[in-house]
Amino acid sequence: MRAGVAVRAPKAHSATSAVSTATTVGSVRLANPVCTASGTAGRSLELDPYMDLASLGAFVTKSLSAVPWPGNPAPRLVPSGEGMLNSVGLQGPGVQAWLERDLPGLCERGITTVVSIWGRTVEEFAMAATMLGDAPSSVVAVEANVSCPNLEDRRKMFAHSPSATAEVVEACLGAKRPVWAKLSPNVSDIAEIAAAARGAGAEAVVLVNTLLAMAIDVTRRRPHLGGVGGGLSGRPLHAVAVRAVWDVWESAPGEPIIGVGGVWDANSALELILAGASAIQVGTASFLDPAAAVKVLEAMVSFCEGEGVGSVAELVGEAHR
Numbered sequence: 300m301r302a303g304v305a306v307r308a309p310k311a312h313s314a315t316s317a318v319s320t321a322t323t324v325g326s327v328r329l330a331n332p333v334c335t336a337s338g339t340a341g342r343s344l345e346l347d348p349y350m351d352l353a354s355l356g357a358f359v360t361k362s363l364s365a366v367p368w369p370g371n372p373a374p375r376l377v378p379s380g381e382g383m384l385n386s387v388g389l390q391g392p393g394v395q396a397w398l399e400r401d402l403p404g405l406c407e408r409g410i411t412t413v414v415s416i417w418g419r420t421v422e423e424f425a426m427a428a429t430m431l432g433d434a435p436s437s438v439v440a441v442e443a444n445v446s447c448p449n450l451e452d453r454r455k456m457f458a459h460s461p462s463a464t465a466e467v468v469e470a471c472l473g474a475k476r477p478v479w480a481k482l483s484p485n486v487s488d489i490a491e492i493a494a495a496a497r498g499a500g501a502e503a504v505v506l507v508n509t510l511l512a513m514a515i516d517v518t519r520r521r522p523h524l525g526g527v528g529g530g531l532s533g534r535p536l537h538a539v540a541v542r543a544v545w546d547v548w549e550s551a552p553g554e555p556i557i558g559v560g561g562v563w564d565a566n567s568a569l570e571l572i573l574a575g576a577s578a579i580q581v582g583t584a585s586f587l588d589p590a591a592a593v594k595v596l597e598a599m600v601s602f603c604e605g606e607g608v609g610s611v612a613e614l615v616g617e618a619h620r
């Protein structure tokens with residue numbers, strides 16, 4: 300164990316519980332619906348000393364690009380009400396370095412992994428995806444973070460356009476495994492973008508990335524964040540995420556959705572599941588408690604036991620019925 304860190308938490312889901320936690324996202328079967336959210340849990344084993352990453356449904360990496368990327372200037376995080384603004388700017392070592400340095404540790408620990416990738420052009424997405432083509436089967440899916448600026452379209456996000464979203468998804472099929480498209484809530488019709496992603500071959504959509512936002516430091520009379528604008532995450536985003544999942548399910552009932560946004564307890568996780576998500580991701584809550592994801596899973600199981608729910612999967616989309 301690394302010095303100065305907490306003892307690893309026990310496995311999240313008690314083997315004696317009668318509640319079945321297994322879920323499926325398209326062709327991907329997960330032991331349970333709770334995953335980490337990209338960019339909030341590192342690229343590898345950073346949170347493993349605090350919780351058993353192998354006991355989660357999946358560990359989702361920070362978004363990686365085909366080449367190393369320096370990210371935005373500091374400061375990169377600032378509190379915002381009960382949430383947080385970030386402008387990390389997708390800093391990362393690139394896919395090749397991740398394959399060499401980080402993936403072996405994840406494989407050794409038996410961690411179900413989803414690799415999030417990004418690019419500034421469709422070509423860069425294709426390069427990142429192709430580099431993952433020979434990754435082991437424990438990399439169960441590639442999450443295409445289309446909520447990043449498209450250099451070829453005046454820095455508009457790919458996720459703002461159905462056609463650009465579809466082009467990225469097609470480019471990511473070179474990863475030779477299921478593609479999940481991570482969409483932006485900053486659109487007028489998210490169901491249209493989700494349909495474009497699916498039409499291009501995405502097995503699932505991940506709803507949602509952060510909301511465009513910013514904060515101004517009134518003493519300095521300057522934007523708080525080094526990158527000026529940022530993304531809002533955490534509790535204030537939760538209701539937006541529930542609505543996005545609800546709307547996308549209504550437009551295509553039963554099509555796979557992963558819900559993310561302001562999950563911090565059983566109730567917030569179950570809201571997304573009842574709205575139509577087969578799995579959920581925990582992000583900003585991990586900054587307050589690095590074991591948040593496992594605790595959400597434990598709390599969901601307790602809720603189901605108390606309510607006599609035999610299987611978490613039976614709750615998916617239940618609020619529409």
Ligand SMILES: Cc1cc2nc3c(=O)[nH]c(=O)nc-3n(C[C@H](O)[C@H](O)[C@H](O)COP(=O)(O)O)c2cc1C
Pocket residue numbers: 336337338339361362383385387389415444481507508509531532533534536559560561562580581582583584
């Ligand atoms: C510090 C930080 C970094 C993030 N980096 C990424 C990223 O690299 N790729 C991505 O798709 N989403 C990224 N996100 C968005 C989260 O994955 C998630 O969609 C969003 O924060 C909403 O979930 P939450 O409210 O539980 O945090 C980041 C969020 C935060 C707070």
